[in-house]
Amino acid sequence: MSEHHQIYIKANSLLLYQSVFNHQVGKAFLNLLHQLSLTETGLNYKINCLQAYGIWFKTLANFNQSWQDYLIEQILLDDNPFSQQVQRKALSDLPSSLLTATRHDLKILQEISNWNPQNTFNSLPSWQIAHTFLNFFHQSQNWTEELETLAKHYRQYGTGIFAQYKALQWKEALLGIKNFDPIQIDEIVGYELPKETLIKNTECLLAGLPALHVLLYGSRGNGKSSLVKALLNQYSEQGLRLIEVPKEFFQDLPLILEKVREQPQKFIIFVDDLSFEEDDETFKALKVVLEGSAIAKAKNVVVYATSNRRHLIKEYFSDRPRPSEADEVHSWDTQQEKLSFSDRFGLTLTFESANQETYLKIVHHLAKIANLGLPTDELDFKAKQWATRHNGRSGRTARQFIDYLQGELNFTNKQT
Incomplete structure (x- = not known):
């Protein structure tokens, strides 16, 4: 039996890690093995094998990964009974048959990662590229001995989409956000x-302690959303994840909770620019998440919502109770329920409009991070002028000013 025939049989005998080949690169690899394993001969057989090799080569080139890097990455992301259970239990508490199956698969996967099709296609170039990352598998002679290290990796980073992305968005399903805002905690001042x-509340969540839902309230542009995003960048290595939920999908909030409830990671449900119309029913779904229902609260989830309104449900003067036969008898109670919706958040943090002192403090801090090196008087004058001509004093205005100034100075330096 040929070597590639043996590899093909082994690839199809995986017990837990079959899905490492579900990706485009893996499918191209299995197709190559399939073509090589056929007992046919002749011109058509050779052409099919050459085409399969070309597709696999091109697919690896598209992703700019070595074959071994691809395979190891898929193992580290794979969502299977072992990777799921080992996040919650010690290896010694797992069924011995599960551990045996895992070792069986790791042995096969190591053989597959080391297989070189160049022995068959020696007349064609092989895909060679330096490792894009290094980990314990690269340095191990025997992957079956890395079970504990692999378990630690799963516990720290999770599996599946929660390992692949730190930020996600819900649009009838969880979707990863590939290019998340890189803002850092130390960029936010004032x-x-x-x-x-908010940092302390988030650290309580990460430590498994009671954490509160939070409403971040204040005028636009003062860093509410940026602070939540910066928290994720600060703590994602400790298992923090963020799920952004647009208002039109609030009805799915209970479903989202059930999807993440048993995950070992901690989750921020992020709701940006929150407000409701007077007859808006979607707030009831959020109310269930904030207050709970017959189903127990998910201890690994908090809601962080931003809003420009202290009272989240818009109130009109026509809503005020007036004695009339058509009015609800206890209409004031109904109105109070609407107005007190924001009280259902455990914490309300206020971001006041930036005065000139706060605005300039933010400008100086961002200018220092950007290494602009302008004299203080000149920077202050330009910053005040920018705020007057544009959107007023706020953290967002300060950021826009520094970005503009940085581009202007770099352009001027290049011209000279």
């Missing part, structure tokens, strides 16, 4: 008290 409070 709002130290709400910043410190």
Whole structure:
């Protein structure tokens, strides 16, 4: 039996890690093995094998990965009974048959990663590329001995989409956000008290302690959303994940909770720019998440919502109770329920409009990070002028000003 025939049989005998070949690269590899394993001969057989090799080569080139890097990455992301259970239990507490199956698969996968089709296609170039990352598998002579290290990796980073992405969005399904805003905690200044409070609440969540749902309230452009995003960048290595839920999908909030409830990671349900119309029924789904229902609260989930409105449900003067036969008898109770919706958040953090002192403090801080090196008087003058001509004093305005100034200075330097 030929070597590639043996490899093909082994690839199809995996017990837990079959899905490592579900990706485009893996499918091209299995197709190559399939073509090589056929007992046919002649011109058509050779052409089919050459075409399969070309497709596999091109697919690897598209993803700019070595074959071994691809395979190891898929193992580290794979969502299977072993990778799921080992996140919650010690290896010694897992069924021995599960551990045996895992070792069986790792042995096969190591053989597959080392297989070189160049022995068959020696007249064609082989795909050679330096490792894009290095980990314990690259340095191991025997992958079956890396079970504990693999278990630690799964516990820290999770599996599946939660390992692949730190930020996700819900649109009838969980979708990964590939290019997430890279803003960092130390870039946000001028709002130290709400910043410190939100950091402590998030650290309680990560530590498995009770954490509160939070409403971040204040005028636009003062760093509410940026702070939540920066928290994710700060703590994602500790298992924090963020799921952004647009308002039109609020009805799916209970479903989202059930999807993440048993995951070992901690989750921020992020709701940006929250407000409701007077007759909006979607707030009831959020109310269930905030207050709970007959189903127990998910202890690994908090809701962080931003809003420009302190009262989240818009109120009109026509809503005020007036004595009339057509009015609800206890209409004031109904109105109070609407107005007190924001009270259902455990914490409300206020981001006040930036005065000139706060605005300039943010400008100076961002200018220091950007290494602009302008004299203080000149920077202050330009910053005040920018705020007057554009969107007023706010953290967002300060960021836009620094971005503009950085581009202007770099362009001027290149011209000279």
